[in-house]
Amino acid sequence: MTRAVVFAYHDVGVRCLKTLIGAGVDVALVVTHEDNPGETIWFGSVAQVAAEYDIPTITPDDPNSDEVVARVRALAPDFLFSFYYRKMLKAPLLGTARRGAYNMHGSLLPKYRGRVPINWAVIHGETETGATLHQMNVKPDNGPLVDQFAVPILPDDTAAEVFDKVVVAAEIVLERSLPRLIDGSAALTRQDLSQGAYFGGRGPEDGRIDAAQPARVLHDFVRALSHPYPGAFADTPAGRLILWKTRVITPAGGQPAPARATLRVDGAHLRLDAADGGALRVISAELDGQTLDPARFAACFGEHAALPL
Known part of the structure; x- marks a missing residue:
């Protein structure tokens, strides 16, 4: 044997x-x-x-x-x-x-x-x-x-x-x-x-979002670090933002581009506008340990606010 x-x-x-x-x-x-x-x-x-x-x-x-x-x-x-x-x-x-x-x-x-x-x-x-x-x-x-x-x-x-x-x-x-x-x-x-x-290996700090990256790169980064991994994050005035799930909804060059990725309310959803003119729908996120949805975003930053990451 x-x-x-x-x-x-x-x-x-x-x-x-x-x-x-x-x-x-x-x-x-x-x-x-x-x-x-x-x-x-x-x-x-x-x-x-x-x-x-x-x-x-x-x-x-x-x-x-x-x-x-x-x-x-x-x-x-x-x-x-x-x-x-x-x-x-x-x-x-x-x-x-x-x-x-x-x-x-x-x-x-x-x-x-x-x-x-x-x-x-x-x-x-x-x-x-x-x-x-x-x-x-x-x-x-x-x-x-x-x-x-x-x-x-x-x-x-x-x-x-x-x-x-x-x-x-x-x-x-x-x-x-x-x-x-x-x-x-x-x-x-x-x-x-x-x-x-x-x-090499990756640690939790390697999940920090580079806000200058294109929409598709940001989406790939989020899905690579989603549960059960620590998540892709950015620190904001209201605490740590973690993006758990996104979807590309606008290709590169599809709209005027901000200087860096920016989060805002878009109707019933959260939207991340990327520096290449592309955009992501944010399907699941949390802020300071709690679920972040459009209503909570508006309460924290204002209904028409745009939050640079």
Whole structure:
């Protein structure tokens, strides 16, 4: 029987772990993370799935410690898999797998190597992304490709909606790659790194709106950071404004352009006029922690006010 050690977290970790189990792979150990109490946990638990299947589980602060490497080596795994595990695995650990170490990444490599690839893809207005299984080496998302599966990004998809598609793509890629990995027939394709770039992680402060951007760019930014992420925001005299959902209603150049993005009441809706002459309908927003609708906007700023962001 093929034996694997799995480093996993998040929904991709849950579904890929279940895929291995369903394929009859002997998962000898699961390495995952303790949930951070300061983080909104909106995704499934790898530890819970492992417990349901009586798989030993550890949550080390340092997966590359001598203790962890020794434990993994003693299990003599054929494969080591990383499914949305949040820490880099170093050479001694990667070398414990007799037949190779493989990672599932949430983009169509070599595009969007690095952190939070789905959010970055939506921010940049991409029309597709996907999941890629690749061999690991000591550089992040650098190794040769086994397989990948593309999914569409629709114009109004949020990052969370795209993430749901990528989870399914990851399951498909792993399920159809496993037979070839196990029988040794998998053909690896070297990445052309010039066709993509590396992107870093994002924090809450990175959600600050650049009011000089075009309407479409602002819309992509909002949907990339919408729930369950912290949101796209601007600070106003009445408190912090967070835009959760928008829709492009006027293309670039469709009206006289303000110097910077400006929020105002437009009949029964809120409207954001952008610096390129385009406009967004603001479908969901909050101000100072409370829902912002046209009536509240008028009460805070005046019925005919235009609020620069």
